[in-house]
Amino acid sequence: MLLGHDVTVLDNFFTGSKTTVSHWVGHPNFEMVRHDVIEPFMIECDQIYHLACPASPPHYQFNAVKTIKTSFMGTLNMLGLAKRTKARFLITSTSEVYGDPEVHPQSED
Numbered sequence: 001m002l003l004g005h006d007v008t009v010l011d012n013f014f015t016g017s018k019t020t021v022s023h024w025v026g027h028p029n030f031e032m033v034r035h036d037v038i039e040p041f042m043i044e045c046d047q048i049y050h051l052a053c054p055a056s057p058p059h060y061q062f063n064a065v066k067t068i069k070t071s072f073m074g075t076l077n078m079l080g081l082a083k084r085t086k087a088r089f090l091i092t093s094t095s096e097v098y099g100d101p102e103v104h105p106q107s108e109d
Contacts, residue, residue, distance in 0.1 A: 001029040008043060012036035014066065015054045037074030038066075041081060047088045050078045055094035 001007050001024065008031045009021055024030040035041055037052045052074045053067075054060065060067040075091065082089040 001027055005029060007031070008033060008045070010035040010037060010041060010052075014063075014070075015056070015059050036070075037077055038069045040077050043081070043085075045081070045085050045087050048078055048082050048090065050075060050089065050091045052078075053092075053094050 006029045007024075010033050011018075011021075012035065014036075018025075018032070021030075021032060025032065033041075037050075052070050054063075054070055055067065078091075079089065081087065
């Protein structure tokens with residue numbers, strides 16, 4: 001954003017909070033959209049950073065179906081958006097793959 005890029009953030013706030021991006025609210029290049037990636041989203045874009053995955057044990061134990069839907073349908077929808085717009089696509093993993101989710105920060109050793 002500081003280099004002039006427009007950034008649109010999608011979040012359903014199942015695991016997150018608006019406070020994590022509150023410092024960007026009001027920036028002319030920032031838009032926050034309450035949206036669940038299990039539903040398709042139509043926007044024109046050239047890059048997608050897919051970070052949605054409620055993978056921590058308390059979240060998937062609370063709602064395992066939502067976790068699976070977010071991981072599968074969310075990724076499918078974001079890949080579809082990338083294909084339609086010819087956007088570059090980056091998908092991230094969860095830190096849970098590194099080991100004990102109670103240890104922060106996770107070591108990459």
